[in-house]
Amino acid sequence: MSFSPLFERLVEAFRILPGVGPKSAQRMALHLLERDRAGGERIVAALGEALARIGYCQRCRNLTEHDLCALCEDPRRDERMLCVVESPADLLAIEEAGGYRGRYFVLHGHLSPLDGIGPEELGLERLEAEVAGHDYEEVVLATNPTVEGEASAHYISEQLRPYEVRCTRLAYGVPLGGELEYVDGGTLSRAFSGRLPFTS
Amino acid sequence: MALQPAFLLHRRPYRETSALVDLLTFEHGLVRGVARGVARPGSRSRGALQPFTPLHVAWRGERELKTLTLIESTRAGVMLAGEGLLCALYANELLYRCLPREFAVEALFAHYGALLEVLPTPGLRAPGLRRLEITLLEALDAEPLFLSIDGDRPLEPQLRYGYDASARRFRPIADGHQGVDGRTLRLLAHGDWEAPGLAGAAKWLLREALAPLLGARPLRSRALLQSLVERRRAMPAD
Numbered sequence: 001m002s003f004s005p006l007f008e009r010l011v012e013a014f015r016i017l018p019g020v021g022p023k024s025a026q027r028m029a030l031h032l033l034e035r036d037r038a039g040g041e042r043i044v045a046a047l048g049e050a051l052a053r054i055g056y057c058q059r060c061r062n063l064t065e066h067d068l069c070a071l072c073e074d075p076r077r078d079e080r081m082l083c084v085v086e087s088p089a090d091l092l093a094i095e096e097a098g099g100y101r102g103r104y105f106v107l108h109g110h111l112s113p114l115d116g117i118g119p120e121e122l123g124l125e126r127l128e129a130e131v132a133g134h135d136y137e138e139v140v141l142a143t144n145p146t147v148e149g150e151a152s153a154h155y156i157s158e159q160l161r162p163y164e165v166r167c168t169r170l171a172y173g174v175p176l177g178g179e180l181e182y183v184d185g186g187t188l189s190r191a192f193s194g195r196l197p198f199t200s
Numbered sequence: 201m202a203l204q205p206a207f208l209l210h211r212r213p214y215r216e217t218s219a220l221v222d223l224l225t226f227e228h229g230l231v232r233g234v235a236r237g238v239a240r241p242g243s244r245s246r247g248a249l250q251p252f253t254p255l256h257v258a259w260r261g262e263r264e265l266k267t268l269t270l271i272e273s274t275r276a277g278v279m280l281a282g283e284g285l286l287c288a289l290y291a292n293e294l295l296y297r298c299l300p301r302e303f304a305v306e307a308l309f310a311h312y313g314a315l316l317e318v319l320p321t322p323g324l325r326a327p328g329l330r331r332l333e334i335t336l337l338e339a340l341d342a343e344p345l346f347l348s349i350d351g352d353r354p355l356e357p358q359l360r361y362g363y364d365a366s367a368r369r370f371r372p373i374a375d376g377h378q379g380v381d382g383r384t385l386r387l388l389a390h391g392d393w394e395a396p397g398l399a400g401a402a403k404w405l406l407r408e409a410l411a412p413l414l415g416a417r418p419l420r421s422r423a424l425l426q427s428l429v430e431r432r433r434a435m436p437a438d
Binding site: 018019111113114115116117118119146147150151154155158159161162184185186187189190193 | 293
């Protein structure tokens with residue numbers, strides 16, 4: 001039943017978020033209106049400011065409200081390594097995993113001819129300028145192990161060929177703690193062909 | 201319904217955990233459907249539903265958008281990488297753009313499967329792609345491509361022919377225009393187009409013949425391949 005068109009509009013607005021169905025959207029709307037109007041104001045302010053001010057880092061295309069993102073401003077990052085990822089979520093996953101201290105470049109997508117996404121949409125000219133203008137020793141092509149991620153990695157490696165920088169690709173493997181029986185055939189055959197000498 | 205052999209041409213996210221998929225199937229041609237829950241972590245179809253993997257699928261629904269009820273990979277797909285992978289994306293884009301929905305061409309399915317098998321070998325890529333293009337054009341026109349001569353007159357070896365896009369037929373053209381001589385066309389009509397000397401002519405002719413089907417929107421995958429070729433050409437020799 002509908003008692004307020006504005007309320008309906010709020011519920012509908014929440015539903016665009018991932019993982020939010022009609023029930024959750026209704027709970028969220030009721031919570032803000034009934035119990036936490038101040039919290040609602042904070043959301044409005046934070047969302048408004050974020051949408052107005054967050055853009056792409058001029059160097060790595062990561063999300064930032066400044067010209068350069070915090071990672072690009074950080075002098076402690078390893079200037080010899082660059083990691084190319086498809087999305088800011090991938091960057092966060094690599095940062096959380098730890099171990100990598102180099103720089104990043106965010107494509108915000110992958111090459112997908114059928115979706116009309118080509119090198120221009122991914123800022124590949126910017127990436128080439130970044131590699132040309134710095135002394136990178138290695139570029140890690142950490143695009144997803146999908147057909148489009150693979151095609152993007154291939155295109156970038158060809159594009160960076162004149163700069164004599166070592167291009168590497170993330171290894172394919174069996175997940176830690178996984179059981180071979182349940183690993184899909186494609187992953188297993190790639191893990192097999194990419195096997196490494198045993199080190200104890 | 202009985203399981204259908206199929207290849208995934210393209211998938212795009214649909215709602216939160218589903219995907220909108222375009223499949224090339226053996227008996228029904230190009231079919232669009234929704235694969236429900238396929239993007240859910242732990243979905244059994246998640247790994248199977250990849251381009252270039254031979255699939256068996258089943259669906260329900262009579263309308264244009266089907267609901268996939270089963271997706272299984274019959275075996276691991278060919279491992280495509282580099283230029284071979286870009287050629288495979290070209291084949292997908294070509295079929296997706298040019299083939300009408302639910303227009304079954306069994307030969308096309310067979311040639312597509314055979315193309316994927318040869319794409320890892322650089323020397324076999326061009327003949328494989330030409331065969332797919334010819335099969336597509338001949339299926340759409342319901343007649344052999346290189347025999348489509350104006351007025352059914354025999355090919356004159358010394359005349360030059362051009363492709364008339366509006367009539368989708370070869371016609372004699374005046375001297376000074378780019379075209380192909382009748383002798384070459386005769387060889388191509390006999391299926392000799394895999395011969396090294398004719399590969400260039402076959403590629404040019406097919407591009408001409410495909411152009412009207414693609415209209416003003418060029419194939420993005422072809423642009424990708426071309427830009428890589430140009431980059432390589434611009435590089436100083438090692």
